[in-house]
Amino acid sequence: MSEQTMTIREMCDAFDVTPRTLRFYESKELLFPQRDGQKRLFSKRDRARLKLILRGKRFGFSLEEIRQLLDLYHVGDQQHIQLSRSVSVGRERLADMERRQAELSEAIADLKGQLGWGERMLKATPLHGEAAE
Amino acid sequence: MSEQTMTIREMCDAFDVTPRTLRFYESKELLFPQRDGQKRLFSKRDRARLKLILRGKRFGFSLEEIRQLLDLYHVGDQQHIQLSRSVSVGRERLADMERRQAELSEAIADLKGQLGWGERMLKATPLHGEAAE
């Protein structure tokens, strides 16, 4: 029944990370690959976790923040997790993300405005790329 | 006519950063405070830039990425900036941010789902905080 487990290299290719990264995440208790002798075997669960880790990273969360969130997504992976704590951590992250979303919309609007200005300047000046007054 | 310039401490209080941070940003050419003898004086423009810097940081952009974007917002601050380059850098950042926005919406939806599940589990179990099967 050993199914759907992947070697470290397959993981690296699938997620575009290095072996070092995967071992580092394991050392930080973000992933828990099983062992076949020496070698690591990554399960479907590990892949789900890695996907969340990489997503969290793109949002600028630290690995430690991500680790706490993973406890919410995978309650029971470790025995001693307090669900209520995971939920409250999750609520804080959600609030974070919603704030970010609002700020991001504002920033996007700003940037669009600036770009519009820049593009109009480019069209208006005969010498593309030169500084404008 | 020297108006609206702020000392380093006023800046720190206004933006909740340390003097070290402002000097560091200057050393990286993100800010260009004038000098009154030794002392730095931060203009309205510096404050606008700092605001953008801090915003960019919250989105996880590196200071170098932010510096390039600032060139778009303040074309002409330096003499040698290519507007067309600034615009194209800006377009890339905008694309980044829009991708982030989409992914963020997805992540928020996911997290809400997980939170809903967690909260239902909490209500259903008599012993709050215990792990559920």
Add this chain to the structure above:
DNA sequence: CATAAAGTTGACGTTTACGTAAGCTAAACG
């Protein structure tokens, strides 16, 4: 069986974004 391929464990190196401490200067105050 020799060796190449894939994986493993240390352990030290690197970059980013500042923190922190030492020692100097200049204005302001009693």
Add this chain to the structure above:
DNA sequence: CGTTTAGCTTACGTAAACGTCAACTTTATG
């Protein structure tokens, strides 16, 4: 005029997140 107070420069220290390298083991292969 001595001394806080605010600011300055220079320089070393630090945490996070890996990169890189050395040395070893295990598995596959001609």
